[in-house]
Amino acid sequence: MSVRGKLLRFVGIAIGLIIVIATVWNFIAPAYNSLLVRITDRLTLTDITLAEDNSTILFTVLIGGAPFTAWIYSTGLHYGLILIVALIGATPGLKLTERISYVVIALVIMMVIHMVSILIMAKLMQPTG
Numbered sequence: 001m002s003v004r005g006k007l008l009r010f011v012g013i014a015i016g017l018i019i020v021i022a023t024v025w026n027f028i029a030p031a032y033n034s035l036l037v038r039i040t041d042r043l044t045l046t047d048i049t050l051a052e053d054n055s056t057i058l059f060t061v062l063i064g065g066a067p068f069t070a071w072i073y074s075t076g077l078h079y080g081l082i083l084i085v086a087l088i089g090a091t092p093g094l095k096l097t098e099r100i101s102y103v104v105i106a107l108v109i110m111m112v113i114h115m116v117s118i119l120i121m122a123k124l125m126q127p128t129g
Contacts, residue, residue: 010090012021017086025082030116033057033074040118057118061125070125077117081110 001009033052040051051058052074060069084106089101 006092010092013088014086017089018082021082021085021089023100025078029055029074029078032078034036036114036118038124040115043115044122047055048125050122059122059125061122068125072121075129077114080113083105084110 008048025090030052033055037050037057038099045049047062049060050061055075057074058069058071060067062068069117085103088094088102088106094102
């Protein structure tokens with residue numbers, strides 16, 4: 001098979017996997033968001049509260065005694081996760097056990113990145129002065 005043929009096969013498999021994973025992810029995302037918020041909320045400062053509502057992560061902070069709420073759409077965080085799993089799944093020459101271990105490692109790394117991102121956003125929401 002030519003290099004072009006191998007590349008087209010890889011791209012085709014990756015696109016197919018993205019479609020399948022994105023479809024399945026709709027059912028997994030609420031549990032992932034809930035876990036992400038539960039873990040990250042314990043790491044934030046006491047004056048910031050995290051919550052999740054469907055595909056939204058809510059940040060609530062008290063400013064002058066009044067609650068101020070901001071949010072991010074968690075689906076924006078998930079795109080990279082779906083892409084990396086699809087790329088690992090489409091990578092030629094990997095055994096099934098290697099694929100599974102790489103996917104698990106990628107999921108853990110992505111969750112840590114998501115947690116750090118949320119913590120940074122929560123830190124930026126803190127009132128100054």
